[in-house]
Amino acid sequence: MNAETLKGHLELLLLAAIQAGPAHGYAIAERLHAKSNGLFDLPEGTLYPALHRLEHAALVTSRWSQVAGRRRRVYQLTPKGRRALTQHHGDWQEFARAVHGIVGDLA
Amino acid sequence: MRSESIATFLHRLQHALRGYTFMSGRVTDEIREHLNDAIEAGLRRGLSAEAATANALARFGDPVQIADEFQHVYRWEHTVWCMARLALSVLASIAAAIAVQVLINVRIALKTEVVRIAPGFSRATLISVAIVVGIAAAWEIARRPFDTRRTVVAILAYSGICATVQWLVAWGWTVFAPATGLVILGYLCARFEPRPRRLLLLFGVFAISLYAAHMGVRGNFGAKEALTTSGALLVVWMSTVAILARFDHAFLDTVNS
Numbered sequence: 007m008n009a010e011t012l013k014g015h016l017e018l019l020l021l022a023a024i025q026a027g028p029a030h031g032y033a034i035a036e037r038l039h040a041k042s043n044g045l046f047d048l049p050e051g052t053l054y055p056a057l058h059r060l061e062h063a064a065l066v067t068s069r070w071s072q073v074a075g076r077r078r079r080v081y082q083l084t085p086k087g088r089r090a091l092t093q094h095h096g097d098w099q100e101f102a103r104a105v106h107g108i109v110g111d112l113a
Numbered sequence: 114m115r116s117e118s119i120a121t122f123l124h125r126l127q128h129a130l131r132g133y134t135f136m137s138g139r140v141t142d143e144i145r146e147h148l149n150d151a152i153e154a155g156l157r158r159g160l161s162a163e164a165a166t167a168n169a170l171a172r173f174g175d176p177v178q179i180a181d182e183f184q185h186v187y188r189w190e191h192t193v194w195c196m197a198r199l200a201l202s203v204l205a206s207i208a209a210a211i212a213v214q215v216l217i218n219v220r221i222a223l224k225t226e227v228v229r230i231a232p233g234f235s236r237a238t239l240i241s242v243a244i245v246v247g248i249a250a251a252w253e254i255a256r257r258p259f260d261t262r263r264t265v266v267a268i269l270a271y272s273g274i275c276a277t278v279q280w281l282v283a284w285g286w287t288v289f290a291p292a293t294g295l296v297i298l299g300y301l302c303a304r305f306e307p308r309p310r311r312l313l314l315l316f317g318v319f320a321i322s323l324y325a326a327h328m329g330v331r332g333n334f335g336a337k338e339a340l341t342t343s344g345a346l347l348v349v350w351m352s353t354v355a356i357l358a359r360f361d362h363a364f365l366d367t368v369n370s
Contacts, residue, residue: 054144
């Protein structure tokens with residue numbers, strides 16, 4: 007999928023990926039890749055500025071942690087992040103229904 | 114191959130994030146671990162070390178573009194950071210100027226009390242302080258690479274200091290107006306090469322400008338005083354620029370360490 011298309015929904019995708027449990031950047035990238043069956047293949051480096059942006063907005067928190075003997079920055083959803091995820095999810099479903107209503111008949 | 118490639122990649126990222134030392138360490142550590150994970154995953158898939166490294170770096174993307182996105186996230190912190198550096202530079206410059214001023218006055222006072230460096234010690238000190246504040250601001254504006262935000266912050270900070278001094282003392286403009294002019298003239302002269310001619314020209318411009326400025330304020334400021342004061346200003350100028358350059362090197366060293 008086009009990276010630019012994906013970027014518009016990156017916040018929702020990251021919040022959803024972190025909701026599954028606290029994770030470091032590489033694990034989050036792996037979750038996105040696995041859950042989308044390899045379709046979401048945006049440059050992994052773009053995840054980090056987005057994660058830092060979420061942290062700035064207090065939607066996630068992060069801390070250094072030892073994972074498998076290595077020092078990793080682990081991200082976790084905050085209560086505000088959970089509320090934002092619910093909101094984004096609702097918006098997305100509404101948007102998807104609307105798009106499907108228009109282009110669904112084309113097939 | 115693996116560590117070299119990662120080091121080169123991270124060096125490019127750090128270079129693109131210079132001036133963002135307050136966060137670049139964390140970013141570098143995070144990305145280093147990410148790349149190590151990606152390379153190990155590639156090795157587990159059966160790739161060679163070279164192929165796994167190349168694949169991990171390619172998947173990660175362009176470090177300059179990533180740094181650009183980080184700069185956007187941290188733009189406000191960066192502005193505060195620039196202001197803190199400017200304030201630190203100004204404080205260091207003021208301390209250096211006062212130290213030089215005190216040393217020169219003590220030395221002159223020991224020789225004779227008749228020869229004075231300026232009509233009034235307090236005003237002469239304030240002029241020197243104004244000059245070093247001006248130099249600090251000019252340094253932040255002129256040093257490469259040019260940065261619009263840094264320039265705006267430097268101009269606002271300098272204007273704020275001028276306005277505050279003017280608010281505190283009615284004759285504040287008689288200090289900052291010639292100081293601003295001297296800094297601009299000094300900056301223009303400092304662009305000349307080679308060094309002895311540049312310093313001589315700077316010295317001459319200081320002397321003429323100071324003589325003219327004092328003639329406008331009070332009459333009893335002769336050529337001898339103008340030359341002595343200009344010598345002091347030259348020392349102040351050079352020490353301030355040297356201090357500012359060292360500060361910058363210190364910050365860059367932090368980035369590269």
